[in-house]
Amino acid sequence: MIKINTPVDEEKIRSLKVGDEVLISGSIVTARDRAHKYMVEERPDDIRGDLENSIIYHCGPVMKKHDDGTWEVVAAGPTTSIREEIYQADVMEEYKVRGVIGKGGMGPKTLAGLAKTGAVYLHAIGGASQVLARTVVSVPRVYKLEEFGVPESFWVFTVKDFPAVVTMDSHGGSLHDKILATAEEEFRSIVDSL
Amino acid sequence: MIAGVDRDGLAESLVELIRRTTSKLPDDVIKRLKEYRTKEEPGKMACRTLDTIMENVDMAQSASRPICQDTGTVTFDIQHPLGARQSEIREIVKEAVVAATAKNYLRPNVVDSLTGEIKSDNIGVGHPVIHFEQWDNDYLEVTLVLKGGGCENVGAQYTLPQPALKAGRDINGVKKVVLDMVVKAQGKGCAPGVLGIAIGGDRAEGYAIAKKQLKRKLDDINPNPVLAELEGWVVEQANRLGVGPMGFGGKTTLFGAKATTLDRIPASYFVSISYMCWAYRRRTMTIRNGEVQHD
Numbered sequence: 263m264i265k266i267n268t269p270v271d272e273e274k275i276r277s278l279k280v281g282d283e284v285l286i287s288g289s290i291v292t293a294r295d296r297a298h299k300y301m302v303e304e305r306p307d308d309i310r311g312d313l314e315n316s317i318i319y320h321c322g323p324v325m326k327k328h329d330d331g332t333w334e335v336v337a338a339g340p341t342t343s344i345r346e347e348i349y350q351a352d353v354m355e356e357y358k359v360r361g362v363i364g365k366g367g368m369g370p371k372t373l374a375g376l377a378k379t380g381a382v383y384l385h386a387i388g389g390a391s392q393v394l395a396r397t398v399v400s401v402p403r404v405y406k407l408e409e410f411g412v413p414e415s416f417w418v419f420t421v422k423d424f425p426a427v428v429t430m431d432s433h434g435g436s437l438h439d440k441i442l443a444t445a446e447e448e449f450r451s452i453v454d455s456l
Numbered sequence: 457m458i459a460g461v462d463r464d465g466l467a468e469s470l471v472e473l474i475r476r477t478t479s480k481l482p483d484d485v486i487k488r489l490k491e492y493r494t495k496e497e498p499g500k501m502a503c504r505t506l507d508t509i510m511e512n513v514d515m516a517q518s519a520s521r522p523i524c525q526d527t528g529t530v531t532f533d534i535q536h537p538l539g540a541r542q543s544e545i546r547e548i549v550k551e552a553v554v555a556a557t558a559k560n561y562l563r564p565n566v567v568d569s570l571t572g573e574i575k576s577d578n579i580g581v582g583h584p585v586i587h588f589e590q591w592d593n594d595y596l597e598v599t600l601v602l603k604g605g606g607c608e609n610v611g612a613q614y615t616l617p618q619p620a621l622k623a624g625r626d627i628n629g630v631k632k633v634v635l636d637m638v639v640k641a642q643g644k645g646c647a648p649g650v651l652g653i654a655i656g657g658d659r660a661e662g663y664a665i666a667k668k669q670l671k672r673k674l675d676d677i678n679p680n681p682v683l684a685e686l687e688g689w690v691v692e693q694a695n696r697l698g699v700g701p702m703g704f705g706g707k708t709t710l711f712g713a714k715a716t717t718l719d720r721i722p723a724s725y726f727v728s729i730s731y732m733c734w735a736y737r738r739r740t741m742t743i744r745n746g747e748v749q750h751d
Binding site: 296321322323324326336337338339341342344365366367385387388389390391392393395396410411412413414425427429437438441442444445446448449452453456 | 501505508509511512515516519521522523524525526527560563564565567572574576604605606609621622628631632635636639642643644646693696697698699700702703704705733734735
């Protein structure tokens with residue numbers, strides 16, 4: 263297990279390789295479909311401080327607001343990342359993001375973006391919303407809650423030992439490409455035998 | 457009164473159905489996931505991923521919290537005796553959904569498709585989905601399925617023939633397109649998953665009936681031997697693809713497949729596939745003479 267503490271520098275991120283298992287601590291920021299569209303189209307500045315040298319989490323959590331105004335994470339696993347493929351590389355470059363946590367992997371544009379910016383794609387276990395919510399220590403801030411709603415807002419989470427696996431690195435490596443190629447080859451041999 | 461319960465009683469039992477569905481996986485699903493866990497090599501990512509999944513299942517159950525944060529499209533299948541008023545049941549179901557959302561059993565998950573407005577109580581146009589069927593029994597049966605977007609998005613509908621796959625209008629053609637869907641889905645639908653498959657029908661009925669297969673218990677046996685063979689073949693071959701839990705690689709890509717047919721018209725030959733993730737949230741309750749029973 264490799265410990266990653268945010269803010270994290272480019273050198274540390276570039277040292278990571280596909281297959282490395284990491285535990286993330288520090289501040290991470292949720293952003294999914296609307297948030298990515300918004301970041302690319304409107305380039306908001308208020309979130310810059312939270313994103314620089316930090317990690318984006320593709321997640322739409324279930325949240326509970328306490329009477330004192332603080333937030334508790336009820337459930338928070340990753341959502342499918344590939345929907346952000348058209349935005350991700352630009353978002354990482356613009357906001358100097360060092361990593362993206364999600365599920366399912368991403369495509370060639372993001373892979374090229376990881377190499378250019380110096381960032382990694384971190385795969386968390388989809389559906390494991392309780393195991394992952396347990397790692398959230400506090401929720402210091404939220405952006406765009408009124409407009410985007412609970413699942414699509416930018417939630418800033420302080421996490422301790424959030425587990426993930428590097429499945430795309432800054433050296434062009436992608437576990438997803440490898441698994442897909444093997445599956446396609448096996449598929450051809452199965453259907454040819456029918 | 458519906459099946460012997462009053463309005464408040466029905467609303468309360470529906471909230472409990474939602475709590476159970478969001479936080480407790482059905483026994484047949486847990487049993488099957490545990491069986492597949494033993495097939496994976498200890499220490500490998502596939503095995504540890506299934507361990508984390510089981511830990512998550514236990515945590516959700518003991519805390520009555522959502523197994524997955526995507527509490528999905530909320531779909532009720534309601535079978536009721538003659539004389540029950542569907543409009544009244546519909547209102548009570550909506551009340552229960554609002555109450556369950558306030559208790560955080562459901563995420564505020566409904567968005568206006570044009571304006572982007574969030575319906576924070578989960579009541580929207582066409583949501584929750586409610587299917588009614590009046591039957592000849594004297595009791596009410598409600599099945600709730602919560603299906604997240606990740607797995608819904610990887611579902612697919614093919615028309616046969618498919619020249620690129622050399623898939624013709626026969627059972628081998630069906631096998632080819634179903635397996636093609638599994639290859640394309642990779643881990644994106646939160647593998648390991650279960651497929652609901654419908655052969656035939658039109659586009660709308662095909663998908664509807666494919667989804668309905670997900671109401672079946674994993675250990676049931678298809679009475680049609682051709683379909684039973686298809687179900688077994690799909691799981692066995694999909695597990696040779698090496699996709700594995702979450703697409704990390706491994707032997708467990710599917711842990712079930714359920715197939716059925718609809719007759720078709722000569723020009724159309726649809727194969728419709730609905731993919732359910734490992735967080736297979738499906739629960740049933742029955743109400744008979746005022747007595748509520750949960751599965």
